[in-house]
Amino acid sequence: MTQATQPKKGILVTDTAMQHLRQLRAQQSADLCLRVGVRGGGCSGMSYTMDFDSADNIRDDDEVFAYEDGFRIIVDPKSLLYIYGMQLDYSTALIGGGFQFSNPNASQTCGCGKSFGV
Incomplete structure (x- = not known):
């Protein structure tokens, strides 16, 4: 796991994830923020959402x-x-690559890593 960039509180972002997020944002617009959230659904009851806003x-x-x-x-x-x-x-692995969520509040996660239960 790579070094995490940490704000005062809240969500930790590794350097690898931040580099990828900045590349994605640059493809759209420099003044966008990343909105992260959860919604009902997914294999374990809740799934993560991420989109630029x-x-x-x-x-x-x-x-x-x-x-x-x-x-x-x-x-x-x-x-x-x-x-x-x-x-x-963020992982560049061919299988299972992409954004990875490590959530200390999740009591269960599914194999895809994109959903969780509390």
């Missing part, structure tokens, strides 16, 4: 975590209850 869409009750170079992650308050302290990593 405009800073104009940040709501008053959203938690905003600032990282180096102005990169921001936005989390709605309900999702934050389930993912607070989570680590986001």
Whole structure:
């Protein structure tokens, strides 16, 4: 596992994940934030969501975590209850590659790594 970039609290992002996120953001627009959340569904009951969002869409009750170079992650308050302290990593492996979620709040996870139960 690579070194994690850590804001004051909230979501840890490894250097590998941050590099990949910055590349993805650069392909779209430099002023986008990453919105991370959870929704019902998936193999274990809840699944992670991630998408780029405009800073104009940040709501008053959203938690905003600032990282180096102005990169921001936005989390709605309900999702934050389930993912607070989570680590986001990225793997380049041919099988099982992509974003990896390591969630200390999950009581169970499924094999795909994209869903969890609490």
